[in-house]
Amino acid sequence: MTIKGWILYSPFKERVKQDSYENLRFLEVAKENDIELKILHPEQFDLIVTKRDEKSVFLDGEPADIPDFVIPRLGAHTSYFSLAILRQLEKLGVHIVNAPDNIEMVKDKLYTQQMLATNNLPVPKTMLIRFPVNEELVKKYLGYPVVVKSISGSQGSGVYLTHDQSDFRDLMQLMTTTKTSMNFILQEFIKDSFGKDLRVFVVGGRAVACMERCSGDGGFKANFSQGGKVKNYEMNAEIEWLATESAKILGLDVAGIDLLFDGEHYKICEANSSPGFQGLEAATGINTAKEIFDYLKIRLNLL
DSSP, rough: OEEEEEEOOOOGGGHHHHHHHHHHHHHHHHHTTTTEEEEEGGGGGOOOSSSSSSTEEEEEEEEOOOEEEEEOGGGGGOHHHHHHHHHHHHHHEEEEEOHHHHHHHHOOOOHHHHHHHHTTOOOOOOOEEOOSHHHHHHHTTTOOSSSEEEEOTTTTTTTEOSSHHHHHHHHHHHHHHTOOOEEEEEEEEGGGGTTEEEEEEEEEEEEEEEEEEESSSSSSSSOGGGGGGGOOOOOOHHHHHHHHHHHHHOOOOOOOEEEEOTTTEEEEEEEEESOOOHHHHHHHOHHHHHHHHHHHHTTTTOO
């Protein structure tokens, strides 16, 4: 029996380099595993909500034969319309990796931290920016350096390190002047993780691989998509538990969990619902797409 699946993807400029690799790997591995896979864009869809949901999803203007599964590859750029498509398909019994409500949750970095902290997992102290910013509150509870992040973003975009109060004040003044509508959070700077972190790849509740990412230019960002260097990193029980527990709390079937070095332990920096895996495959040799497809076969009872 041939399994049918879709990848929902939109070629945002900042994601094209990454996703060209991931999409090709998905197509290659799907062909090897008798999976009929199509890459589709949200712009190809129309929705009509009916009482029985019959013929409610249209693709290029025609009623669509729904697939067995959908893998959204939109991440932090998932729009309301894309979420609506995924929710409609979910109502029709299509297995979505990851579920739309959980994608929406993880888009919000503050909400992610709230969920993890509520479940007593170690996270950096995090504060929502409110203008005008109470600098004394920042100094007292977070200190400097302090990390400034946009609420939604990926691949290191929208992340800044302010070294002292003067740096921080200048950035806040710039943001106030430009009247940006974006929301930002402040996050405690973990000095042991300057220029390096861990990315753990979780599939179906298993931590399948871990790599260390190091800055390629001496800066504090270690993202592979921004020139960071990667190497395999041996997981211990703490790394594995933090990654799998984070994915479980956030309801993610597939997740990239980023951990910061903190002395002999770790803190959870972020979670990604649509993680890239070019660097991971280069560092660990794992066949990431096959891991995801094997998990889907189990979930769909098609093994």
